[in-house]
Amino acid sequence: IKGVQSKVFYGQLTYQPKACYACGHVFDDQIIKHGFKTSLIKMPSISGFHTYLKLRKQRYFCKHCHSTFTLKTSVVAKNCCISNNTKVSIALNAKDKISEKDIAMKHNVSHATVSRVIDSFYSYYQPNVHYLPKHLCFDEFKSVKSAAGAMSFIFCDSETGEIVDIVEDRRLHVLKEYFLRYSKKARDAVKTIVIDMYSPYISLIHEVFPKAEIVLDKFHILQLFSRALNKTRINVMNRDKKNYNKLKKYWKLLLKDQTKLDYKNYTYHRCFKKHMCEVEILHYLIDLDSELKASYELYQYVQHCIKTKDFEL
Numbered sequence: 001i002k003g004v005q006s007k008v009f010y011g012q013l014t015y016q017p018k019a020c021y022a023c024g025h026v027f028d029d030q031i032i033k034h035g036f037k038t039s040l041i042k043m044p045s046i047s048g049f050h051t052y053l054k055l056r057k058q059r060y061f062c063k064h065c066h067s068t069f070t071l072k073t074s075v076v077a078k079n080c081c082i083s084n085n086t087k088v089s090i091a092l093n094a095k096d097k098i099s100e101k102d103i104a105m106k107h108n109v110s111h112a113t114v115s116r117v118i119d120s121f122y123s124y125y126q127p128n129v130h131y132l133p134k135h136l137c138f139d140e141f142k143s144v145k146s147a148a149g150a151m152s153f154i155f156c157d158s159e160t161g162e163i164v165d166i167v168e169d170r171r172l173h174v175l176k177e178y179f180l181r182y183s184k185k186a187r188d189a190v191k192t193i194v195i196d197m198y199s200p201y202i203s204l205i206h207e208v209f210p211k212a213e214i215v216l217d218k219f220h221i222l223q224l225f226s227r228a229l230n231k232t233r234i235n236v237m238n239r240d241k242k243n244y245n246k247l248k249k250y251w252k253l254l255l256k257d258q259t260k261l262d263y264k265n266y267t268y269h270r271c272f273k274k275h276m277c278e279v280e281i282l283h284y285l286i287d288l289d290s291e292l293k294a295s296y297e298l299y300q301y302v303q304h305c306i307k308t309k310d311f312e313l
């Protein structure tokens with residue numbers, strides 16, 4: 001078929017219809033057989049071959065209304081050459097991480113067909129603008145290339161973890177417009193919103209969710225401290241040429257939870273030219289500079305507070 005070796009099944013569709021498809025007249029001897037119409041129907045592939053059903057469909061002529069009609073089958077929709085099973089297979093394939101183009105190739109159909117089939121199977125999600133969960137979580141993620149902003153916005157119910165909706169663009173004016181679609185009552189019902197330290201969220205929440213309390217995500221707080229510690233380390237590193245390699249190589253030790261540092265296993269470290277354990281290396285590094293030492297202690301302190309959930313501290 002079209003120069004490609006394919007599997008072709010041959011079939012004939014014939015049965016006595018209940019009535020004329022055109023005028024609805026109940027079947028009688030005035031509705032007569034009127035030749036066949038053959039169509040080539042694309043089926044789901046078999047053993048990797050493009051597969052077709054060459055189907056001869058019985059045609060009838062109705063003497064009551066002088067029209068002709070072709071028998072219907074559940075294999076394929078009227079005036080269509082792609083079997084219903086192929087469409088289902090395309091829709092199921094759309095759940096996988098695969099491009100529409102690849103699905104089209106796999107099913108021997110055009111890209112446009114794949115888009116159309118997906119649209120017909122999956123209706124677009126419409127959030128209820130009169131309801132929002134009491135506790136929300138905001139976050140962003142790197143979206144697909146075609147998305148308007150560099151980052152897309154996602155928010156979920158922080159109690160159930162269920163995604164409420166995704167907004168293509170996380171910029172403030174877009175989000176503001178988006179959330180204003182929700183009724184005031186729905187927005188006022190929101191009690192807490194967990195966010196990272198992306199400052200536009202704070203002004204957004206003040207404006208759109210006046211009754212909600214802002215909760216900063218603890219992982220982002222720690223991240224802020226670890227970045228600051230890294231910055232201090234790099235400053236010391238660039239100042240102290242003698243210890244440059246050591247400060248560069250053992251950066252992970254500074255970020256590691258203090259209580260998990262190894263103090264028993266001595267291994268050979270080439271930049272120190274001797275056997276050392278993690279604790280010894282760490283003390284060597286933080287003793288190089290008083291600011292680095294203070295930063296390190298603060299970072300470990302914050303990490304401890306978060307880990308033990310000691311909010312007072």
Ligand SMILES: [Zn+2]
Nearest residue numbers: 020023062065
């Ligand atoms: Zn008729």
